[in-house]
Amino acid sequence: MPVFVIFFAGSLLVGFLGRKTRFGFWGNFFASMLLSPLVGLLLILAAEPVNAKTPDSPQTGE
Template identity: 45%
Template sequence: MLTAVLPFTKYIVLYLALCIIIGVLGRRRKLGAWGYFFGSIVLTPIIGLLLLLASDRREPGS
């Protein structure tokens, strides 16, 4: 049972690492770090990255 789960562990860790990176890159964007992080988890990191690249920067003071 455990050997069936272990091969997928590295993909799950990679997926979450990509989501965290996208969240960190989105800190100063409209949705913020949490928005891009959770968006990347739900919509896949590739879509999250596209959303990040298409979004505007947050205005100073908001």
């Protein structure tokens, strides 16, 4: 039982840390529940932030 609690808490932490990535909170949470929190952490490190701006993106609001 304590192992499941640690695994679940780690998955929640991974989801929280990945909330501003492409998969968001729920995607990172479920990925870390299915694989492991360590793999979920690797996914976060490899993921690109959602609001990443590129120089060729069109300007809006003008």
